[in-house]
Amino acid sequence: MYRSIGALLVVLLVLVSCSNPNPNQIDYNITVTHKDSIDQLKVEMKFMPSQDGITILEYPNSAWGQEELHNAIKEMALEKVSGTIEVNKDSGWIVLNHPENLKELHFRYVLQQDFEKPITSRKTYRPIIQPTYFHLFSHNLFMVPKSAGESLDLVINWNGLGPKDVIQNSFGSQQKTQHLKTLPKQEFLEAIFVGGDFEVNAIPIKDNTVYLATRGEWVPFTVGDMKAILKETIIAQRDFWNDHTQEYFTVTMQPIYTPNGSSYQGTGITNSFATSFSNNEFMEVEQMVHLFNHELMHNWIGSIIKNENEEEQYWFSEGFTEYYAFKNIAKNNINEAGSTHFINEMNSIIRKLYNSPVFLAPNSEINYENFWASRDYANLPYYRGAVFAFYLDLEIRRLTDGEKSLDVVMHQILEDAREKDQKLNHDYFLSVMKPILGEQFQEFFNKHIENGEPLPLGDLFNKLAVDFSPQSDVFELGFTFNEEHKVISNVIEGSTAYMAGIRNGDKVISSNIWYGDIERNAEIGIERNGSTQNFSFLPVKKGPVPQIQNTDENLTKLGF
Structure with missing residues (x-):
């Protein structure tokens, strides 16, 4: 009798579990399809909706400097139930009105590239859906129910691919079905998804694997060049941070059209970074080296060490990243670049900073609108932050007779981010620096970072006994x-x-x-x-x- 009651309780528990679906689970079924000779992605969703009959799906109309992203949505429909769909572009919401108390809702939408060829640097952050491949960031691929919470359980299925087509993303390589459990929503929405005629190369690094996904034949360098430089960079950076814990990482390289000169850009995101390069004779290997080193540094600065207010701390997340990219390349002689490379790059960035049209702009002007609308404002935190990091590195070395450097500060910030979930804000940064540079550092910081007043490099170089030319x-x-x-x-x-x-x-x-x-x-x-x-x-x-x-x-x- 005891055993029978126990068995009955187990059955009842299973039934109760089945009757209460997981509100955080979302199933995506994605099909690569063609309609009227137009390439599309059909996305079918299955999830638990809001019980009041009004479910909000998040899909930003403006993101990462792009506007009117909703133009890529070509069809939307509720399935198996009646209801209405409302679009709120200002909020980045798709509002579904449906019957109350549903355990499961089926919703379908279709995405289509909303611009004509060619693929240029300005278009890479939009959904790219071509006859032979697709390239999308997750925030403009996946609609996510607002009610699902901040931790998601996901099932993603891919259909309609050819036998030789590739699937590569921030969470796996060559997996046409993926199960992602308890994934933070923010990490999911900051990811890359590519597929089609990419070539994927696995690069083993100290018991872990990095994947390089590229498209087509490259003019300026070979896939072998890319793999070698990528491996050098990752080993050097992981050694610097004493961190070889990342089992999976993917890098995507998409060729872009640049009629004159060269262009390159990259975005460090969850378990990955996505890059775009001009595929012409003007592109140089050194530019790839720089981009790899900058973007991979975001694995720590920006990914683990997070800004409390994104643009407000770009002087750190972009500027200090830029400085450590130069330092990493030179210290490790990546692509045979040594100390001369570091001197040349720092001199170059000093010139760019002091010649910027917005050189004197206060930090408050480095906001979302200015950063994405103006090349000058976009570059300013890179230049200002890198020069500031360079000065701090020299000053810490001077005060400690070379025993310490800015590296010690960076490791402390990383430890606090990991152990205490500490965000990078100005008060916290000051609290780390004051024990090293004294209470007077706050006035110095406010003057040169907050207010944007230029560093008196001539005077500082004299104090630091650095040999320099005055003009x-x-x-x-x-x-x-x-x-x-x-x-x-x-x-x-x-x-x-x-x-x-x-x-x-x-x-x-x-x-x-x-x-x-x-x-x-x-x-x-x-x-x-x-x-x-x-x-x-x-x-x-x-x-x-x-x-x-x-x-x-x-x-x-x-x-x-």
């Missing part, structure tokens, strides 16, 4: 383009552009400009009075911008 050539294009980038205006008399012959009103036919680079000629093709002309000039001027000298004494002070 240098700095980048000056010498004119501006109109908004459409088709006409030249505001040519500066006496500039190298003016002396080369460029004038206001010239119509732009072609341009190849390495912004911030004082060693490469700018190439401009124009039309004037019915005839075409080509100009080549070095876009520089002299400026009172200090530059570090490449001496043995300096390299010793820098820890090389």
Whole structure:
């Protein structure tokens, strides 16, 4: 009798469990399909809806500098029940009105690329759905019920793929069915999903695996180059942080169209980073080295060490990441770049900072709107933060006779982020720095980070006994383009552009400009009075911008 009652209780518990579905579970069934010769992704969802009959699905209309993302949604429908669908673009919501007290809701939507070819750097953060491949970030692929909470149980199935097609994402390689348990929603929404004609290479690193997913034939470098540099970078960075715990990591490389010059960008996200490179002769291996080292550093700075207010701490999450990218490359001689690389990169970033049109902008102006709308504001926290990190590194070395460096601070910040879930904010950063640099550091920080006043590098370099030159050539294009980038205006008399012959009103036919680079000629093709002309000039001027000298004494002070 005892055993029979026990068995009955087990059965009842199972029945109760089955009758109460998991409100955090979402099943996605995704099918690669074609309609009227147009490539699409059909997404079918199954989940527990809100019991009051109103379920909100989150799908941002604006994200990562992109607007009108809802344009990619071509169909939406409730299945098996009657109801209505409302779209609230301002909130980034899809509102489903359905019967109350449902245990399960079926919903379907279709995504389609909302722009014409070519794929350029400005389009890579939109859903890309092509005949032979797709490339999407999870926030513009998956709708997520607001009621599901902050920890999700997910099942993702892929259908409609060819026998040779690849599936690669932030959570697995070549898995057409994935079960993701207790996954934080934020990690899910900051992920990359690609598929189709990608080539996937597995790179073993100290009992863990990194996957490199690329598309097509590359002009500037081979897949072998990419694998070698990626492996060097990951080993060096994981050794720096004493962290080889990440069993899975994926890197995607998508070729983009750039008619003149080169362009490259990357985004560090959950268990992965996604990159885009110009696939032409202007792209150089050194640019790939820099991007890999910057973006992979976000595995720690930005992923584990999180900003409390995203843009407000970009001086740290982007600027300190930039500094440690330079340092990592040089310290580990990645791609045979050594200490000279570090000196050259720091001098370059000092020039870019002190020549920026928004050089004096306070930190409060580095906000979402400015960062995504303006190249100058987007670059400012990289430059300002990297130069600030460089100074702090030197100052800590000076005060401790070389026994400590900024590395000690970074390891403490990482430990606090892991052990205490500490977010990076200004008060916390000051609390870490004051025991090393004293109470007066708060005034220094407020002046040069909060208020944006320039560091007096000449005076600081003198205090630090760093050999430097007091002035240098700095980048000056010498004119501006109109908004459409088709006409030249505001040519500066006496500039190298003016002396080369460029004038206001010239119509732009072609341009190849390495912004911030004082060693490469700018190439401009124009039309004037019915005839075409080509100009080549070095876009520089002299400026009172200090530059570090490449001496043995300096390299010793820098820890090389």
